[in-house]
Amino acid sequence: MRRLLDIIGLQAGYGASRVLNDLSLHIDEGESIGLFGPNGHGKSTLLKAISGLLRPTAGSIAFDGKDITTQRPPSIVAAGLIHAPQGNTLFGNMRIAETLELAAFSKRAKAEAGRHLEEVYALFPRLAERKQQFARTLSGGERQMLSIGCALMCAPRLLMLDEPTLGLSPRLKEELAAAIAKISKTGVPLIVVEQDVEFLLSLTDRLYMIEHGEVVREISSANAPDHEEVMRLYFGAEGAH
Amino acid sequence: DVIKLGILAPLTGPAAADGQEMANGVKLAVEDLNKAGGVAGHTFEAVVADVGDASADKVATAAERLLGDQATGAIFTGYASTSNFEIDMMAEQDMIYLVSGNSQQTKDIVSADPSRFSTVWSLTPSYDAYNTEIVPVIDELATSGKLKLPNKKVALVASDNPYSKGIANGMAEAFKADGWEVTQNDLLPFGEINDWRGFLAKVRQDPPALLINTDYVSANAATFMRQFMENPTNSLVFIQYAPSVPEFLELTKEKSSGIVYNALGGAVRAASNPRADEVIGKYKAAYNVEPGSYGVMLYEQVMLYADALGKVGDPSKRQEIGAEIGKADKQTAMGRTRFDPATHLAVQGKDGMPIQFYQIQDGNRVLFYPKEYAGGEFKQPVWMK
Amino acid sequence: MDALLATLVSGLVLGSLYALMSSGLSLVWTTLGVFNFSHGALMMVGAFVAWTVSEILGLGPVTGILSGTLAAGLIGIIIERLLVRPFYSNRNMLLITAMTTLAAMVILERGAQMIWGARLKQLPRLIPGEVQILGTTISAHEALLIVLAPLILVALWRFTVMTNRGRSLRAVGQNQDSAALLGIDVPVAFALAFGISAALAGLTGALLGSIRFITPTMGSEPLTKAMIVVIFGGLGNLGATAGAAYLIGFIEAFLIFGLGLYWTPFVLFLLMILVLLFRPNGVFGGK
Amino acid sequence: MSENILEIAGACKFFGGLKAVNGVSFTVARGEMLGIAGPNGSGKSTLFNLITGVPFGPTSGEVRFMGERIDRWPAHRISRAGLVRTFQKDAEFPALSAHDTLLVSATYNGQLSRAQAEARIDNAFRSVDFGQTRRSMPSRELSVYEKKQLMIASALISEPALLMLDEPASGLTKPEIQRLDDLLVAVNRSGVTVLLIEHVLSLLLSVSQRLIVLNQGSVLAAGDPHDVVKNPQVIEAYLGGRS
């Protein structure tokens, strides 16, 4: 069956230190995947490589059949591959409303900016209350909302969320989960990075566990591991620390 | 063998225009001397050392570079630093050093102990005449009826540097002594001045018969003139030095017609002093631009050195050469040139370098005082009633 | 009375000049957070090119000013590409770019010195003659500046605040990765900001070239003033810059009238230190 | 001296019209571990800010630490007095190595001589088991998790009387949270009073002896953690459907 995203033998890193070692994974049409694994083992780096922030040193990335390994972020975003980075600080000296409007930058996004804006405000009423507040003064959770809101403004065709529930209250976490589920229902496939495996399983069809910049285990909702097993997985990873 | 003649000059930075001219003057002289087969079997080579923005280390470094070279026979400059402190370095090494500026500073340093500075001489005379001479000249113009004075008031403005400030204050004294009323004596910061309107506004509230600006920076003077002409008062305008700079005319065009200025130690262009036109002619021929005073003065500096060298013969006997220069008494482009042993400055006055008063009349500089050199008559400026 | 009016007018003239000088500098500063020390030199280039085209090639002042603006703009883009872009990700970016743009200033000024020489030059005025404002005569050319300055500033302000293109300039200045992830082409944004800023510098220089004299160092005084205005106005926005420009213009005019040109800079600087003591983010800069 | 190590009375912090913290009062007993929860934007971090003076003090209200009023003190004085915090967004001294970060904290916050400081650094690293190899490389190259570890270590090294942690567990894996849990208990046992902001309930409930829930800048509920989480208002405002 057709593959929406296909990553083969990817290598990437920062200067001298390599983080991703020969990593391969894929997303089929209409499915969503989750990534988890110990900290500092390359999940965010992988997303950076996909969205073009980081130039891979080897391997290939294909989106929707087209090779995007060497493309720059603008064209990748234009193609609808959207990445909401981890703990994003966005633009400290810009107001919430401005930021969201700016987020609809690509042609595709501009076309539907109005509708998306309403959706975002509906999803995060807090943002609607604080349209004129500067991003730098937002609370941790509010900042997270804004970051995801921006991603939605970009009219994603594949949405990559890096630890979206970071610092969200349990209730908001639930609501966000619901919202994300809604988004994927509307036909937007997801790549979600999270530490909470149960959370991931509730949202996505398959999980990859990333360790030392490689896929060490693939899990499908079918053969979902129980809590103890997950702990063992992690401790396995810790062992290598 | 070849004697190197050093030039200490601001070839870069704000004063670059002057510096280039200094270098040109010396190079021109060197060519002439070499064409004539050199002096006492020696030929010459000009070596330039840039003092940039005239900060002490740049001047000292440039000087050291020239002094360090055994082949250097003499060093020439219009001005290198604002303080002339380098004179000491030169004297220490008995280096011939001829200066054409900051004569007050030179005087202060030398007169303490002239014998220590036998190799240092200034071709610019004392500036005292700048302070005093203007009064009788104006009076004479008034009495002879060539100039109608509405009152006996004078307004002065100077920029904050020893030259301008000194002259402005000197003039103020002289005018007071002659019964004039000094309505203004403003001091402006030294440097680029783009707005004289503040001062001119005050002037217009009480128009004086005589308006004097001693800021010698030609750009500032030009701006001053343009802004004065926006709404002129019934006053004769006198500007210190700046109008003698060639581009002043280009910059102000017809706006400067009628203003008066004077000059000490610059070329004296008059029938009775053909030497001036001769040198200026050469300079134009060589560089096809009109020289200011420095081109001419440094040319003559080299010639003075050459004469002395001719008498002594051995370039390494700098003490003797210095002494010879001190004894010099010749007619140069700047008029009769001889030195005061007490200050090592060129002698000023009738039997030395004369002070000359010029008026700009539709694009030409007309020398109208002193009589001996005069090439034309003073005319009442058009804007005066 | 009319002395007061005269002071007001010269304050207005000064203010407009400062507004023009600082507009471009403010653009890169408020958007990219880069302090471009070659801004003054770019004005100088604009003036010299304008002079060459208008006087030497004899194509008239208008063509001259346009080509001056264009030339400065191009050089600005080159400067950005070679001297600023490589250092975006550097921790000492502000410092290093300050240094490299200083280097650019040196190169431009010395280059001009070698090309055009040290002698003073001047452009003919765009509009000849004088005009009367509040019973004070100023040249029509300066009157033109008084009209032009606010227009340019408003246009700039609308651009950076109202349009997405303009916002993108601010975005890349604050967080390049996030900007890139929204589909903003970061290099293009930087180049654009610098191009516009430099072009404004060129325009200012060309206009200045017929009030003041054109020399290789003619940019340094305007740069100082622009620097004061921009920082004084605060990192807030162009509106603040404009405010600061006119404020300083009037203060200076009144100081000159009150206690003469000599102590004006001194008091102006003293004043500024005091103000920054109590408004550490600039006069109009937000907290 | 009072046995309440920290006393907050009517603390407020306003930003223009926005009342981020609005009349919060509570006390912290010496040696206890107090949890603070609340919806996003309810004022938890702001509360920490106004207590520690980083970057601002309260708009109004009193803060007493060991009986002394500290709400007008400069931040560095407060932390030297033994009231040390961590930050929610990862903070670091990018140019300093992990080791130097601890050194600086020990010599300034702990006011130790260099020798004493060096002596403590190793323990501090071990307490958060910080990777041997990573101790001497510039902080900016550390991973998110290592930066967190370092921030806690640099707080502990000056042996504070009161430790205030702002969401230390966010983004941690389960095992890491487990280790954090153990660490906090150990620290608390050693006599350090702990104030803990968390959204990770498992941790919050397991370690804190008392729980305060903020909502819209004021205290919504306080008391025994397991009672508080049953409070319907708390569920409504903070926990939501499950649990």
Add this chain to the structure above:
Amino acid sequence: MANKRQLFAIAALFAALAFVPLFVTDSYIRHLFIIAFVYAVIASNWNLSLGHCGVFNFGHLTFFGIGVYTAAIASKTFGINPWIAMLLGGGTAALSALLLAAPVARLKGIYVVLVTFAFSQLALQLVLSQSQITGGAEGMVRLPFLQLGSYSFLKDFKFGYYYVGLLLLALSCLFLAFLSNSSFGKSLKAVRDAEDYAAARGISVARQRILALTLSAIFTGIAGGFYAIYLRVASPEVFGFGTLSLALSMVLIGGVNTVFGPVLAALVLTFATEAMAGLQGFEDARFIVIAVAMILVLRLAPEGLVDLLGKLRLPVRPART
């Protein structure tokens, strides 16, 4: 930290410098070294506030200028022994820095540029306006020269001045090296990069800034005093923009995170500029060459010259895990 290797290299450098006058008798070359030493002191001390503490102090040359005039006035007007006068320069400079620090400590980033720049303008204006004390634009000349017992430094082809300059530089370097390795030095970097975090770790941001500024002024002021006594002149150009940008380029080319980078840069730049000064008709071009060279260094090694040398020697750090 390549500290060990660096220190060794430095020791070697100073040892070499100590022998120079024995081989170089030409007073011109010695003069160049002396000027280079002065600039090295200026740049490396400037780096303390600018690089290490992140205070964008554009008034550093003012400290130098104040040192110059203090020494000049003390020695000429009050006839104080020039050795003492030089040291006094350090004192007054530090005091003025303390004065300046008051406003600067509260300001951030680029605002500091404005205030410090304004400060330097004020100082210049004062010097110019108080001409009866400072000699105004004309400056003060023929300052007394150094003497050691009966030995006069005047006609010894700068032998004496060379060693005074070198000693000054050495002391200044020791001073700076000690500071930057102390936890005070490290705290400066903490304040520079993360104010809030630093404050939350017991570091007083304002206090560290004030200290950094004041300490950076001491040797700068003494260098100013030495400069005045050596050249026997004090003139307002020291406040000029030329000197400032030259020193600034030394700091950045040398590397803002090092101690000795600026020293190295000062030596290299001084001789490089001078080497080209000899070429006729090249006067303006040489500034362009220097500017371009500086840009290249910054591009090849944004952390500075020292970093560049390091890159050539150190193997790259191996990947993690």
